[in-house]
Amino acid sequence: MILTSTLASSHVIAGFHALSEPLRIRVIELLLLRELCLCELCEELGVTQSKLSFHLKTLKEADLVRARAEGRWIYYSL
Numbered sequence: 707m708i709l710t711s712t713l714a715s716s717h718v719i720a721g722f723h724a725l726s727e728p729l730r731i732r733v734i735e736l737l738l739l740r741e742l743c744l745c746e747l748c749e750e751l752g753v754t755q756s757k758l759s760f761h762l763k764t765l766k767e768a769d770l771v772r773a774r775a776e777g778r779w780i781y782y783s784l
Contacts, residue, residue: 720768730765733747733751733758736750736751741781741782742783743779743781744759744782745779770784
């Protein structure tokens with residue numbers, strides 16, 4: 707029981723951490739509308755791919771965003 711509670715708490719903490727950055731909130735808002743590739747997200751947000759990749763990694767680790775590869779592109783969705 708304690709182990710399950712600890713795992714749940716860790717998951718909640720990761721979610722709050724992921725949502726503590728305004729840029730990551732903007733990513734979530736864009737993905738609410740539809741799936742987008744990395745280049746589309748960069749264009750919409752006006753940031754570089756390396757900066758956005760860092761933030762997307764945090765969102766993926768918190769299980770807030772999914773990534774799928776199609777050819778050479780990576781598409782993100784909620």
